[in-house]
Amino acid sequence: MRGVELSEEAAADALSGLRLPHDRDVVDAFARVWWTVLAEPGDGAAGDLVARFGPERALRIALAETDDEWSTARARWQPRVKPSAVRAALDAARRSGAALLIPSDPRWPRRLSDLGAHAPHALWMRGARGGLGEAPTVAIVGARAATPYGESVAAELGAELAAAGVVVVSGAAYGIDGAAHRAALSADGRTVAFLAGGVDRAYPRGHEALLSRIAASGAVLSETPCGTAPTKWRFLSRNRLIAALADAVIVVEAGHRSGSLNTAAHAATLGRALGAVPGPVTSAASAGSHRVLREFAGVCVTSAADVWEMLGENGGAAAGRAAPDRLEGGRTDDMTRLLDALSPRAGRDPGEIARRAGFSTGDAQSLLGLAELEGRVARGEDGLWRTLRERA
Amino acid sequence: MRGVELSEEAAADALSGLRLPHDRDVVDAFARVWWTVLAEPGDGAAGDLVARFGPERALRIALAETDDEWSTARARWQPRVKPSAVRAALDAARRSGAALLIPSDPRWPRRLSDLGAHAPHALWMRGARGGLGEAPTVAIVGARAATPYGESVAAELGAELAAAGVVVVSGAAYGIDGAAHRAALSADGRTVAFLAGGVDRAYPRGHEALLSRIAASGAVLSETPCGTAPTKWRFLSRNRLIAALADAVIVVEAGHRSGSLNTAAHAATLGRALGAVPGPVTSAASAGSHRVLREFAGVCVTSAADVWEMLGENGGAAAGRAAPDRLEGGRTDDMTRLLDALSPRAGRDPGEIARRAGFSTGDAQSLLGLAELEGRVARGEDGLWRTLRERA
Numbered sequence: 001m002r003g004v005e006l007s008e009e010a011a012a013d014a015l016s017g018l019r020l021p022h023d024r025d026v027v028d029a030f031a032r033v034w035w036t037v038l039a040e041p042g043d044g045a046a047g048d049l050v051a052r053f054g055p056e057r058a059l060r061i062a063l064a065e066t067d068d069e070w071s072t073a074r075a076r077w078q079p080r081v082k083p084s085a086v087r088a089a090l091d092a093a094r095r096s097g098a099a100l101l102i103p104s105d106p107r108w109p110r111r112l113s114d115l116g117a118h119a120p121h122a123l124w125m126r127g128a129r130g131g132l133g134e135a136p137t138v139a140i141v142g143a144r145a146a147t148p149y150g151e152s153v154a155a156e157l158g159a160e161l162a163a164a165g166v167v168v169v170s171g172a173a174y175g176i177d178g179a180a181h182r183a184a185l186s187a188d189g190r191t192v193a194f195l196a197g198g199v200d201r202a203y204p205r206g207h208e209a210l211l212s213r214i215a216a217s218g219a220v221l222s223e224t225p226c227g228t229a230p231t232k233w234r235f236l237s238r239n240r241l242i243a244a245l246a247d248a249v250i251v252v253e254a255g256h257r258s259g260s261l262n263t264a265a266h267a268a269t270l271g272r273a274l275g276a277v278p279g280p281v282t283s284a285a286s287a288g289s290h291r292v293l294r295e296f297a298g299v300c301v302t303s304a305a306d307v308w309e310m311l312g313e314n315g316g317a318a319a320g321r322a323a324p325d326r327l328e329g330g331r332t333d334d335m336t337r338l339l340d341a342l343s344p345r346a347g348r349d350p351g352e353i354a355r356r357a358g359f360s361t362g363d364a365q366s367l368l369g370l371a372e373l374e375g376r377v378a379r380g381e382d383g384l385w386r387t388l389r390e391r392a
Numbered sequence: 393m394r395g396v397e398l399s400e401e402a403a404a405d406a407l408s409g410l411r412l413p414h415d416r417d418v419v420d421a422f423a424r425v426w427w428t429v430l431a432e433p434g435d436g437a438a439g440d441l442v443a444r445f446g447p448e449r450a451l452r453i454a455l456a457e458t459d460d461e462w463s464t465a466r467a468r469w470q471p472r473v474k475p476s477a478v479r480a481a482l483d484a485a486r487r488s489g490a491a492l493l494i495p496s497d498p499r500w501p502r503r504l505s506d507l508g509a510h511a512p513h514a515l516w517m518r519g520a521r522g523g524l525g526e527a528p529t530v531a532i533v534g535a536r537a538a539t540p541y542g543e544s545v546a547a548e549l550g551a552e553l554a555a556a557g558v559v560v561v562s563g564a565a566y567g568i569d570g571a572a573h574r575a576a577l578s579a580d581g582r583t584v585a586f587l588a589g590g591v592d593r594a595y596p597r598g599h600e601a602l603l604s605r606i607a608a609s610g611a612v613l614s615e616t617p618c619g620t621a622p623t624k625w626r627f628l629s630r631n632r633l634i635a636a637l638a639d640a641v642i643v644v645e646a647g648h649r650s651g652s653l654n655t656a657a658h659a660a661t662l663g664r665a666l667g668a669v670p671g672p673v674t675s676a677a678s679a680g681s682h683r684v685l686r687e688f689a690g691v692c693v694t695s696a697a698d699v700w701e702m703l704g705e706n707g708g709a710a711a712g713r714a715a716p717d718r719l720e721g722g723r724t725d726d727m728t729r730l731l732d733a734l735s736p737r738a739g740r741d742p743g744e745i746a747r748r749a750g751f752s753t754g755d756a757q758s759l760l761g762l763a764e765l766e767g768r769v770a771r772g773e774d775g776l777w778r779t780l781r782e783r784a
Contacts, residue, residue, distance in 0.1 A: 044775040072774065149672055232754040233742075257726070257755060265761030278670030278682060280541055281694040290670060293685060293692035295762070300685035300692070302673040334649070350625075362624040363649055369657030370687070382464065383436035 003083050004063060006031060006056060014090055019099035021106070029102050031055035035121040036225050037086050038062065038077040041237035045073035047117035055121065089198075089225035096200035098124045098226060109133040112244050114270050120223035120241065126199045126211075127219035132192065132245065136311050137167040139246035139267075141239075141260045142176025142253045147285045150176055150253030153277050155183040157250065160304035162189020166311075167218070169194065169245050171238065172207055176252045176260075185213055192245070195222040196230035196238040203230050239263040240270075248273035248310045250301055254288025264292045273310040275299035334359075338367040339387060342377060347384025395475050396455060398423060398448060406482055411491035413498070421494045423447035427513040428617050429478050430454065430469040433629035437465035439509035447513065481590075481617035488592035490618060491517045501525040504636050506662050512615035512633065518591045518603075519611035524584065524637065528703050529559040531638035531659075533631075533652045534568025534645045539677045542568055542645030545669050547575040549642065552696035554581020558703075559610070561586065561637050563630065564599055568644045568652075577605055584637070587614040588622035588630040595622050631655040640665035640702045642693055646680025656684045665702040667691035726751075730759040731779060734769060739776025 011030035020029055032055045039046035049058040049070065061070060062077050093100065101108050101123040109132040112119050138161055140154055154176045158168050162184035170177040172193035184191035193214045195203060199222045202208035214220050223241065224234060239259060243249050243266035254260035254276075267274045276298045279286030292298035299310055341356035341364075342348060348356070354364035368385055371377040379385050403422035412421055424447045431438035441450040441462065453462060454469050485492065493500050493515040501524035504511050530553055532546055546568045550560050554576035562569040564585035576583035585606050587595060591614045594600035603612055615633065616626060631651060635641050635658035646652035646668075659666045668690045671678030684690035691702055733748035733756075734740060740748075746756035760777055763769040771777050 044771065044773070048773065149674070153673060232752065233757070236754055236757045257758060259754065259758065262758045262761050265758070265764070269761075269764070277673060278678075278685070278692070279673075280671055281545060281669060282541070286670070287694070290692050290694050293670070294694075294698065297689075300670070300682050302679070302682045302686070306686065360624065362628055362651065362654075365625070365628045366649055366651065366654045366657070369654050369661075372657070372661070379436065381436065381440060 004034065004059065004081065006059070014087070015100065017094045018090070024102065024104055027056055028054070028104070029100060029122070031059045032102050032122040033090065033100065033225070034059055034086060036223060037089060038080045041120065041223050041234055042118045042240060044117045045070065046077070047119060050121060051117055089227055092198065092200045092226035093124060096126060096226060098126050098199050101125055107132070109245055112241065115240060115244050118240060122223065124199045124222050124226060125219050126215040132219065135165060135167050135190070137169055137246045138307055138311070139169045139242045139249040139263065140176065140180035140252060141170055141242060141249065141263050142251055143255055143258050143260065143285055143288070144173050144175040145255070145285065146175035146179070146253045147283065149279060150285055151179040154179040154252045157252070157304050157307065158183030159187040161307060162191065163187040164304070164308070167192055169242055171242060172211060172214070174204055174206070178207060178210060181210060181214055185217060190218045192218045193220045194238050194241045195220060196224070196234040198222055198224055198226040198228040200226040201229070235259060236262050240266040243267040243270055243272055246272055248275060248307060250307060251276040251289050251292045251298070253277070253279060253285040255284060256287040256291065258288040261288050261291060264296055264298065268296050273299070275301040275307065275310055277301050334367055335371065338364065338371060339376065342385060342387045344387045347380050347382055347386050349384055353385060396426065396451065396473065398451070406479070407492065409486045410482070416494065416496055419448055420446070420496070421492060421514070423451045424494050424514040425482065425492065425617070426451055426478060428615060429481060430472045433512065433615050433626055434510045434632060436509050437462065438469070439511060442513060443509055481619050484590065484592045484618035485516060488518060488618060490591050493517055499524070501637055504633065507632060507636050510632060514615065516591045516614050516618060517611050518607040524611065527557060527559050527582070529561055529638045530699055530703070531561045531634045531641040531655065532568065532572035532644060533562055533634060533641065533655050534643055535647055535650050535652065535677055535680070536565050536567040537647070537677065538567035538571070538645045539675065541671060542677055543571040546571040546644045549644070549696050549699065550575030551579040553699060554583065555579040556696070556700070559584055561634055563634060564595070564603060564606070566596055566598070570599060570602060573602060573606055577609060582610045584610045585612045586630050586633045586637070587612060588616070588626040590614055590616055590618040590620040592618040593621070627651060628654050632658040635659040635662055635664055638664055640667060640699060642699060643668040643681050643684045643690070645669070645671060645677045647676060648679040648683065650680040653680050653683060656688055656690065660688050665691065667693040667699065667702055669693050726759055727763065730756065730763060731768065734777060734779045736779045739772050739774055739778050741776055745777060
């Protein structure tokens with residue numbers, strides 16, 4: 001098959017030292033490595049072919065010399081059939097200590113299958129962490145050209161979420177991404193970086209030490225083979241993996257046409273919870289965040305507690321867990337006091353409610369308006385307020 | 393009837409000089425004036441009684457000495473039965489040149505009827521403008537303790553909307569309210585202030601000159617009789633009138649428990665479009681705006697063009713009008729270029745689309761993601777993009 005040797009022996013030999021589980025099908029794994037070399041990330045035709053026929057048979061079809069429905073795609077793939085390129089990628093992986101992950105591997109992040117035909121064929125991982133996507137996972141993404149405001153908010157979110165056991169995933173870029181990773185590390189939390197190029201290449205170069213620290217405590221991942229340079233297309237494709245791995249995607253700062261909006265669009269398509277941190281409307285660095293709020297109906301995120309709430313609402317991995325005390329804040333205290341001052345039977349006027357709850361009448365009135373919107377209280381014909389349902 | 397003289401002659405005499413239309417029922421009007429003296433704003437029992445029996449008969453029931461379903465409310469109203477108080481209010485109105493508006497008056501703002509039993513019995517108006525609520529009307533509200541950021545955004549919104557023919561309504565307070573009114577005036581636009589006390593009293597005192605300017609080009613309105621001092625309750629009640637008069641309510645800056653949230657709650661209850669201007673999450677002055685975005689699902693407003701879009705979506709008075717050129721901005725230009733580069737038949741890849749549209753491939757990819765979310769384009773099995781529906 002045009003220089004592609006897929007025997008079990010050849011496959012086992014080629015993949016030695018890449019930390020595959022012993023019971024995995026090495027031919028399947030080796031065929032997947034070939035696919036990561038032949039096809040660009042997110043190539044739907046490649047994904048479709050592999051999904052229908054399995055990676056090995058799909059590879060045979062890809063390399064055939066016939067004229068059928070796959071001919072257009074073949075024209076993209078066949079110029080890349082170079083065994084030396086596969087060998088070089090595998091050698092580079094071994095040198096950098098990268099592991100090869102395939103979908104049948106228990107360490108494979110299950111949530112990536114939500115990408116369907118656009119799921120990656122395989123992943124390369126620096127770091128020893130499996131179970132990706134089992135703990136609640138939040139993507140914190142944003143502009144490289146971040147402001148000090150954006151970086152400090154990203155750092156606060158990253159540190160508080162990581163300290164609460166959330167895995168912080170991002171793209172290791174300068175600006176927001178780096179601030180989020182660094183904060184998670186400084187909180188002794190777990191953080192995961194998805195790269196657009198090979199995991200053996202530090203990109204950006206200035207984040208070489210940061211990437212090593214991420215790998216040491218979490219994971220650095222890529223679907224592109226080792227040695228691959230990042231391109232604009234690969235950055236955009238990488239964004240879908242960040243969105244797919246996360247329960248919630250938070251855009252901290254982003255320009256009007258930032259790549260982070262692409263991550264946000266993937267999150268929306270995948271049904272992931274989506275939020276954005278607002279900023280001044282006069283700041284160009286927040287224009288993209290405001291588009292997420294406005295055009296994608298993103299949740300307005302002002303604190304880690306807001307993100308925690310999103311995880312619960314999304315029914316994701318975090319659902320059912322109680323919010324750690326440190327994230328609860330005082331959000332509901334006022335409402336609790338208000339509801340305690342009401343009764344389902346005896347109607348009360350705002351003055352009396354205010355006295356019972358220890359608010360000014362004005363504050364009580366504001367809270368009554370909120371509670372009414374939430375369907376917890378109602379004002380009767382007599383103008384008096386009552387609670388509507390029993391509280392747990 | 394306990395000193396309340398409701399003959400047509402007495403009513404006509406009491407109301408002379410208050411600019412009522414000649415063909416109106418003066419007894420109905422005079423009974424309404426009595427109601428504004430007897431009942432606090434938003435008194436649901438008073439609204440209910442008047443809605444069921446008309447103001448005159450409702451007044452007779454209110455003043456009766458019997459024990460029935462209205463007894464609780466009577467205990468509130470009867471201590472206020474003082475003909476001298478009514479005379480003083482009418483004299484103060486005449487001195488300040490205020491007009492009396494009643495629901496049958498063609499100048500009455502129809503939209504206030506959305507308040508049902510909580511609609512005002514009558515309005516007092518300084519200024520000569522009728523037709524309130526006929527032009528698109530936007531409420532710009534917010535904190536007294538505004539920051540320079542908030543005031544400048546309020547001024548920009550007020551000026552641009554007023555210049556485009558939108559009536560800017562607010563509460564004449566220091567901070568955001570004042571900035572919005574002043575900007576509308578400086579753009580030679582129309583602006584309306586709702587006061588919590590009588591229109592003959594400048595509140596706050598420091599806005600005396602501003603209120604005179606508002607009255608000269610628009611209107612200063614209140615449901616409380618002249619001479620009435622504002623109270624916390626009256627401020628909150630006044631907020632429902634601001635929300636009811638507007639097609640859209642925009643909160644510019646507001647603290648976590650600001651009265652502006654009460655206006656926002658009224659807007660949500662009334663089904664008015666509701667938006668908020670974001671700010672830094674580190675600014676306490678924006679905490680309430682962020683609550684509007686988060687808890688009330690308010691629209692993220694970054695410019696007057698955003699507000700204009702809300703007016704269209706809301707199907708309010710502004711629906712069907714074209715946005716003035718100056719408000720359109722460049723929002724859709726990129727999307728138009730993208731869609732022009734696509735075809736419903738011939739599938740194209742992002743590279744070709746980028747070439748045709750003159751974008752980088754990355755920008756084309758971002759826009760394709762947005763367009764996909766909007767249901768305008770789709771990626772086929774072949775990985776190529778096509779437009780989904782014909783554009784107008």
